[in-house]
Amino acid sequence: MKTETRAPGRALTIKVLRHNPADPDSQPQWASFELEEYEGMTLFIALNEIRDRFAPDLQYDFVCRAGICGSCGMVVNGRPGLACRTLTSTLPAEITLAPLPLFKLIGDLSVDTGEWMRGMSERLETWVHEQTTPDIHALEERMEPELAEEIYELDRCIECGCCIAACGTARMREDFVGAVGLNKIARFRLDPRDQRTDADFYQVIGDDNGVFGCMSLLGCHDVCPKDLPLQTQIAFIRRKMVTVS
Amino acid sequence: MKNSLLPARLDLAQSITGLVLAVFMAFHLIFDSSILLGAGAFDFVSGALEGKLIFGEKIPLITTAVVLVVFAIFIAHAGLAMRKFPQNARQYRTFRTHMKEMRHGDTSLWWLQIWTGFAMFFLASVHLYIIMTQPQTIGPAGSAYRIVFEWKWPLYLLLTVAVVLHAAVGLYRLAVKWGWFEGKDPNRRRKTLKKAVWIVTAVYLTMSLAALGAFVHIGLTGQDHFGTVVEGLGS
């Protein structure tokens, strides 16, 4: 049998901002780990290796490892992104990892985006509002495939929280709904089953914590790992909301 | 109703006042730069804008009236945009840290807009007030005198840089904010717009600073850079 030979990879230095808020003695501090890079290494793989070899108590979140569940958002060299989708080869040899700001810190790189997202969803009522109770025995009303596509395009949001962490407005003003919220409004606005009018939507996003708070910095658009068209959607919603009268 | 229509109106007003000011500045700086074509050209342009072609003589009150309107729009815009400033030390620090970490162009440009805007509170107010109250002094000689001997050149230097950067970035932001010129591929279009911002900035800065230089030249030598003697400087 042939033994596999591999050219030695780059020596990576991975610095992780560690802190355990449950421990009153814990202070946030950087922990540094040395790894050898190999082909196809993602930050998910690198973190697993760190946990296996150096720091069994390292906290970070992963579920799908494929950019679908949205649990692995973290700040990579200053920019929010999904760890499972980030190849180390796209980064310099020194990599810093920090938890997403704004969300409740669980420990190390693990944050609770769920609580924030739930608050946002309740505030914006991000569900289909129907006037009539649907008849569960009848066929659902048909939707044009193009429209379904359009809705699906916006529905691809995985609530990873990267757009919030990347938003200067959200960082300064904590009640700002952020791109994730505005995108959801755009999504339900498209949905013919949601019978809310623009005047209704204005009630939830027509203020400076909503669409008028957005200062068009487009950090959200530029980091969204799902490449959602956040710029055009926010601009669209803004146009719709100023014409509500 | 919970949300009033006020936030929508204010946001729109912020953009409209910004747009009007930017368009005004686009023309203002071109007219101002007519000095590059010589003292005669500037005399003609400033005279024409004061109604000489219609009334046969300059009517400085026209300038006063126009400046009054611009001043009002300026104050409205500053008041509206001020809402977006960091409101306290914590917000200020948070944004600074965020900007440094993100290394993200549009985020940093916003910071530039905040600072140039803040600077203009003072710089533009002084300028507007002087022009509004002394419109009769505008002309190749009067303006050069003011710039050199009344020490307006440092003010104008800073104001020119601030206003050109602020207005160019502001127009870019207007485009992305309202979704103008998105075209078929908004991402590509955004890059093009950004490029346009830098070209406009470079062209306007070069032109306006050269014009300022031309005024300084007149003030120091008593003639424009074509050698035409400028009368009336020696007051």
Ligand code: HEM
């Ligand atoms: C005291 C003077 C000024 C201050 C404090 C100021 C401040 C600001 C700020 C903070 C913004 C960003 C608003 C946002 O992020 O939503 C802004 C936007 C803008 N400014 Fe100014 N500005 C001033 C004067 C001017 C002048 C003289 C011009 C034109 C030459 C101008 C043109 C614009 C434009 C076009 C925008 C974009 C409007 C928008 O985003 O809705 N500003 N200004």
Ligand code: SF4
């Ligand atoms: S909009 Fe993009 S960045 Fe924001 S939560 Fe959804 S997927 Fe994540």
Ligand code: SF4
């Ligand atoms: S455009 Fe800027 S201010 Fe608006 S949501 Fe995105 S990052 Fe935040």
Ligand code: FES
């Ligand atoms: S682990 Fe699911 S998105 Fe990264």
